[in-house]
Amino acid sequence: MLQLPVLREQTDLVVAGLQKKNYKNAAAEVAALLDLDQRRRQVQSEHDELQARANSLSKEIGVLMKSGEREKAEAFKAETTQLKQQAKGLAEQLTTLETELQEALYRLPNLPHESVPAGRSAEDNEVVLEHGDLPLLPEDAQPHWELIQKYDIVDFELGNKITGAGFPVYKRQGARLQRALINFFLDEAIKAGYAEVQPPILVNEASGYGTGQLPDKDGQMYLAKEDNLYLIPTAEVPITNIYRDVIVPVEQLPIKNAGHTPCFRREAGSWGADVRGLNRLHQFDKVEIVQITLPENSYEALEEMSSYIQGLLQKLELPYRVLRLCGGDMSFTSALTYDMEVYSAAQGRWLEVSSASNFETYQANRLKLRYKNESGKTQLLHTLNGSALALPRIVAAILENNQTADGINMPKVLHPYLGFEKIS
Structure with missing residues (x-):
């Protein structure tokens, strides 16, 4: 399986290698795969931000309860619940995107070594x-x-x-x-x-x-x-x-x-x-x-x-x-x-x-x-x-x-x- 960093950083080289193997629609498939990867990373980032915010609020809730600021603590609890629900939805999206990305990577053949001659048969x-x-x-x-x-x-x-x-x-x-x-x-x-x-x-x-x-x-x-x-x-x-x-x-x-x-x-x-x-x-x-x-x-x-x-x-x-x-x-x-x-x-x-x-x-x-x-x-x-x-x-x-x-x-x-x- 090709490595994602190689696809991101050496896209032209990957496309040329796939074309040398006569892989159909190489440029389009690589572009679609990289777009899928970008969406996955964006969802991962949003999920991580929500999870971090929820974790931070959870820590503050205990401090607020001890200091008697119950009303503010309850507001943080409600926000934490909402954040966790949003994070759960993003986690489900992330699982779907990761599965799609893995399947797309499985479909790409290996790249040929530079010494491999061009040819069709x-x-x-x-x-x-x-x-x-x-x-x-x-x-x-x-x-x-x-x-x-x-x-x-x-x-x-x-x-x-x-x-x-x-x-x-x-x-x-x-x-x-x-x-x-x-x-x-x-x-x-x-x-x-x-x-x-x-x-x-x-x-x-x-x-x-x-x-x-x-x-x-x-x-x-x-x-x-x-x-x-x-x-x-x-x-x-x-x-x-x-x-x-x-x-x-x-x-x-x-x-x-x-x-x-x-x-x-x-x-x-x-x-x-x-x-x-x-x-x-x-x-x-x-x-x-x-x-x-x-x-x-x-x-x-x-x-x-x-x-x-x-x-x-x-x-x-x-x-x-x-x-x-x-x-x-x-x-x-x-x-x-x-x-x-x-x-x-x-x-x-x-x-x-x-x-x-x-x-x-x-x-x-x-x-x-x-x-x-x-x-x-x-x-x-x-x-x-x-x-x-x-x-x-x-x-x-x-x-x-x-x-x-x-x-x-x-x-x-x-x-x-x-x-x-x-x-x-």
């Missing part, structure tokens, strides 16, 4: 680097949705029977590959200094607001209506909310957590070549890394996270590229995002497998996640997260890029986790 993203040679496959190479059927390792029809489209059943070597990747990613995260946590996969409304999924992604999350709990779209939500309403001792920073969870997303989209097979699912597994840092260290931490994720892709022997997302393709909450994409040889296209983002103070302001500086003043921390990694498209690329006439070779780094070297 994925076509405008900036390629930062490419790594690895693109594999050359024979003409009869198959996409992963045909390979998984050939080797009977993922069953979409069975998942559709049990639940619905977008909920596959992993079987035999397919299930073992899932488990191997999860364990590999977690082990690598621990080696890199991340503390493993296993959070709940249902979160309450406050957690959704804390990390910015609500209200922005309300319709894209699965909701258990009877209990008003949401199935998580990513482990970022419960892991980051561990630190909601926390003042973190400076000596504990940076905080580095990693966790594996299933992820649930309603927005699987229409079926077609770009979302076929494992390319887009309603339920999938992911290992997430989260960092909480001092503001001055957050962009160094983002580069560290990007390098770490790239290291995983290198160990899996997958060609990849890194993109810096443009303003129009960034998430609601992010200030700067790097996307990592692996090349799928059989599909002949790049598949996003990870995003690493710096949210600066946007989530921390919602979460009230702070630290005390050297002078003892509380300040907001910065939060970051990254997928390290999401499994479905990693599996798709491994299957497609390593297919041979007699099976699918597995990356060497996974052999100790799998107990086999080839799917056949």
Whole structure:
């Protein structure tokens, strides 16, 4: 959530940032929000003045009664009663205005970092680097949705029977590959200094607001209506909310957590070549890394996270590229995002497998996640997260890029986790 002092003092900068994110009616919405803030502050001032006057009169009433000036005391009592009634009415107005202001702030996305390129869609993203040679496959190479059927390792029809489209059943070597990747990613995260946590996969409304999924992604999350709990779209939500309403001792920073969870997303989209097979699912597994840092260290931490994720892709022997997302393709909450994409040889296209983002103070302001500086003043921390990694498209690329006439070779780094070297 954007901070009100920033909106008041750097209005032009805020409007320009929102416009870079292609936020509609940015200038008008910011102006309306500031007008609402001004009305709230005016009502607060009037309320405080009335309350102060009532408190002052209350003190004088006792003195007047002791000195025998009963008539004047009774007049002060009547005035005090009237002042308190007026203050009560203003307090009700203030509550309404504060609710409206909070909702207006929730609707504004984070501002992009100055390095974020302008643009409207994925076509405008900036390629930062490419790594690895693109594999050359024979003409009869198959996409992963045909390979998984050939080797009977993922069953979409069975998942559709049990639940619905977008909920596959992993079987035999397919299930073992899932488990191997999860364990590999977690082990690598621990080696890199991340503390493993296993959070709940249902979160309450406050957690959704804390990390910015609500209200922005309300319709894209699965909701258990009877209990008003949401199935998580990513482990970022419960892991980051561990630190909601926390003042973190400076000596504990940076905080580095990693966790594996299933992820649930309603927005699987229409079926077609770009979302076929494992390319887009309603339920999938992911290992997430989260960092909480001092503001001055957050962009160094983002580069560290990007390098770490790239290291995983290198160990899996997958060609990849890194993109810096443009303003129009960034998430609601992010200030700067790097996307990592692996090349799928059989599909002949790049598949996003990870995003690493710096949210600066946007989530921390919602979460009230702070630290005390050297002078003892509380300040907001910065939060970051990254997928390290999401499994479905990693599996798709491994299957497609390593297919041979007699099976699918597995990356060497996974052999100790799998107990086999080839799917056949």
